[in-house]
Amino acid sequence: MTDSTAPGTGASEQPASQPVSQQPDEETLELARTLLDAARNGETELLRSYLNAGAPATLTNYAGDSLVMLAAYHGHAETVQLILHHGGDANAANDRGQTPLAGAVFKGYPDVVRALVDAGADPDAGSPSARDAARMFARDDILELLG
Template sequence: MSFLKQTLTAALFVVATFTSFYTSAVSDATTQADTQQSATRPNMETLKARYFDAAREGDSAMLSAFYQAGLDVNVADEKGYTALILAAYHGHTDTVNFLISEANANPCQEDNRGNTALMGAIFKGHVSVAKQLVFADCDIDEENEQGQTALMFASLFDRQEIIDTLIDKGANPAHMDKAGNSVADIALSQGNYELAKVLREQNAN
């Protein structure tokens, strides 16, 4: 082999070896950078967890940031709780107002058991939140999986202010759940005889 040919062969070997190592190094560096970026970049589940925490805490500014970033305002967690359901359950009047009025959250959306934001607010006794939700564009006699309505929740927990508002809005005092209980029956089960009497009178009318 001539000296020129030997020199050219050696040069090509060096170039090939350098290219191989360079490509490998670039690939390793890129993989490492991607891994580091993935480690520092929150995934969707983490973002959702922060979103739901903001709803529980009544952090309207944080919820607004998520909304502006394009997160579906009606996204639900593993129990079917939306931001609106959580905010209502925890009594955050301003946050409920923001979610409905500005973020266009669905006030009729149910959790995995068929309960609504209104039912959650009544259960916890958050009167101002419940009154907001009563006037949302939903079926006032929307039922959960047990066939219970918001009026039944109000009767069970003796939320008289909400009962009056619900009935004024058209809630049916004669409604019966899947177990055959009426709204008045539920009041009686709690020893609330006066409320049961009022409900039966309204039913008769």
């Protein structure tokens, strides 16, 4: 995982594509952008209001990055916990096979790693796995969290 292949680094964040007959309207796209940005920026209270109103905690962008992935990769443990509480998947890999846990390990966020592990994230899922990433970057502190 390098910053050039990192989750949510595209200049134009778009939700996952749908068949032409089911293309969302501009209002729906704007809501999706708002949710994705809130996860990325750690805007927990804003995201909480949308999730409490029924917004999908499993929303992904064009690259398959989930709300959990974006919050984890950008170091927002509280936001990660909120999304997981609302049904987000701690193990949902993006289109490159990267998991939220591996992203948090890559970026060096032990509090996010702890939140994901507590929610059942698999340290051996994805490519590279979180465990492999911790070894690669000599993060013994995080390896210990992974068990």
